[in-house]
Amino acid sequence: MTHNNYTKNILNIKDQNIYFGENCFNIVKINNIDTMVFHGVLTYKPASCPYCGVVNNSNDDIINWGFKKNCKIKIPKISNYNSLVVLDKQRFFCKHCQRTFIAETSLVDYHKQISHNTELSITLDLMNKGSEKDISKRNNVSSCTTNRILHKISQDKIIKNNGILPKKMGIDEFDATKDTISKLAFIIVDQDKKNIFDINNSRLSKDIETLFRRYSKRERDKVELITLDLYEPYYKLMKKLFKKAILVPDRFHIVLQPRNVLDASRIKLCVKSNPNYKKLKKYWKLILKNENELNDKRKFYSKCFKKEVTEKYIVTYLINTDNELKITYNYYQGILNSIDSKDKEKFSNIIHHYNKGISKKLDKVNKTFLRMENYILNALEYDYSNGIVEGTNNLIKQIKHDACGYRKFEHLKARVMLIKGLLNPIISQ
Numbered sequence: 222m223t224h225n226n227y228t229k230n231i232l233n234i235k236d237q238n239i240y241f242g243e244n245c246f247n248i249v250k251i252n253n254i255d256t257m258v259f260h261g262v263l264t265y266k267p268a269s270c271p272y273c274g275v276v277n278n279s280n281d282d283i284i285n286w287g288f289k290k291n292c293k294i295k296i297p298k299i300s301n302y303n304s305l306v307v308l309d310k311q312r313f314f315c316k317h318c319q320r321t322f323i324a325e326t327s328l329v330d331y332h333k334q335i336s337h338n339t340e341l342s343i344t345l346d347l348m349n350k351g352s353e354k355d356i357s358k359r360n361n362v363s364s365c366t367t368n369r370i371l372h373k374i375s376q377d378k379i380i381k382n383n384g385i386l387p388k389k390m391g392i393d394e395f396d397a398t399k400d401t402i403s404k405l406a407f408i409i410v411d412q413d414k415k416n417i418f419d420i421n422n423s424r425l426s427k428d429i430e431t432l433f434r435r436y437s438k439r440e441r442d443k444v445e446l447i448t449l450d451l452y453e454p455y456y457k458l459m460k461k462l463f464k465k466a467i468l469v470p471d472r473f474h475i476v477l478q479p480r481n482v483l484d485a486s487r488i489k490l491c492v493k494s495n496p497n498y499k500k501l502k503k504y505w506k507l508i509l510k511n512e513n514e515l516n517d518k519r520k521f522y523s524k525c526f527k528k529e530v531t532e533k534y535i536v537t538y539l540i541n542t543d544n545e546l547k548i549t550y551n552y553y554q555g556i557l558n559s560i561d562s563k564d565k566e567k568f569s570n571i572i573h574h575y576n577k578g579i580s581k582k583l584d585k586v587n588k589t590f591l592r593m594e595n596y597i598l599n600a601l602e603y604d605y606s607n608g609i610v611e612g613t614n615n616l617i618k619q620i621k622h623d624a625c626g627y628r629k630f631e632h633l634k635a636r637v638m639l640i641k642g643l644l645n646p647i648i649s650q
C-alpha cells in the first residue's frame with residue numbers, strides 16, 4: 222500500500238483527487254491544543270470550465286494556475302486528538318474566458334470547513350442522548366455547526382410512513398417549544414411497536430384533523446383502538462376521524478380526577494386555625510394511597526399524634542375530621558378500586574348512586590364520568606394505557622433539558638425522532 226493510500230484509508234477519505242505525501246503528518250498546537258494536521262494536495266484535470274462551459278481537451282483550453290494553499294477542513298477526532306486536513310487546492314485558468322477556478326472535493330462542500338465525515342460523526346451523535354453542547358465539543362465544532370446539521374436533518378427528512386397508520390394508537394399532549402402553535406404539542410404513539418409514531422406542533426382540533434386527514438379514509442378505518450386522556454373534545458374528533466376505533470381512556474387519568482378533588486379538599490382544611498393542620502399536611506400521601514394497601518399492623522411513633530400509630534389509624538382519624546373530606550375519600554377509593562380490579566359494575570354503581578351537593582368539584586367529576594361512562598368501561602375491558610406516551614414525554618423532557626430548551630419545534634422533533642430511531646439520515650441518504 223502506498224503512503225498516500227495508507228493515509229487516506231485511515232482518514233476515510235474517498236476522493237481520488239486528494240494526495241498525501243510522505244511527510245504529510247504533523248502535530249501542531251492550535252489555540253494551545255495539540256492538533257493532528259494532515260497536509261494534502263487536491264488536483265485533477267477538470268472536464269470543463271464552470272464559467273463558460275468549454276470542454277477541456279488540451280492545454281489550449283484549461284491549464285493549472287498555482288494553488289489555493291492551506292484550506293483547513295475539520296475531520297473527526299483521531300485517538301481523541303482534534304484533527305485537521307490542510308489542503309492545497311489546485312487553481313485552474315480557462316484560456317477561453319480568462320477566468321480562474323479552484324478544484325473541488327467530495328470531502329467537503331464548497332465554502333465549508335467541516336468535512337462530510339465530521340458531519341456524519343455529528344449526525345451519529347445526534348442519534349443518541351446527550352446535549353448538543355457535548356456533541357459539539359466532542360467533534361471539535363461550534364454549537365452553531367451542530368445546530369446547522371440538526372436543522373438540515375429537520376428540513377430534509379420527513380418521516381415517511383407510506384400513508385400507513387398504526388392499528389392501535391395512543392395520543393396525548395406535551396409541553397414542547399415556545400414556537401408551538403397551541404402551547405402544548407401533540408404526540409401519537411404506536412401501541413404495538415411501543416414507539417413514537419409522530420409529533421405535531423399543535424394540539425388544536427383543526428390541526429389534528431388536518432394531520433390525520435392526510436391519511437386515506439380506508440387507512441383511518443383500519444385503526445382499531447386509540448388510548449387517550451379524558452379530554453372530551455378529542456373524543457368527538459376521534460369518533461369523526463376513526464369510525465371503527467374503540468376509544469380507551471387512560472386508567473390513570475380516570476383516577477386522577479377524583480384524586481385531584483380529594484387533594485384539593487385536604488388542602489382546603491390545611492389552615493393554621495385547624496387543630497389537625499399539621500397532620501393533614503404531613504400525611505397527604507397516605508390519604509391518596511389505595512386503602513387496601515394501608516398498613517394496619519406496623520406501629521410507629523408519630524410526633525403529630527404524640528403516640529404510636531398505624532397508617533390505617535392515621536387515615537381513619539383524618540378523614541373523620543371533616544364530612545366533605547370523608548365523602549370525597551370514599552368516592553375516590555371506590556373509583557380507584559373499581560378501576561384497579563376492572564370491576565365495571567362497581568364503577569357504574571358508584572357514579573349512578575352518587576349523591577350530589579357535598580362538593581361542587583366532585584359533582585363535576587361525577588357528571589364527567591356519567592357522560593363518559595361508555596368510554597370508561599372500555600378502559601376496564603381493554604388492557605391498553607397511555608403509559609408509553611408518558612414514558613416518551615419523559616424522554617422529550619430530558620432531551621429539552623439537555624439542550625437547555627429548543628427554540629424551534631422542528632429541531633426538537635428531529636432530535637426526538639433521531640434518538641427514537643425513527644429517522645435515520647444516514648441510511649436514507
Ligand SMILES: [Zn+2]
Nearest residue numbers: 270273315318
Ligand atoms: Zn471558461
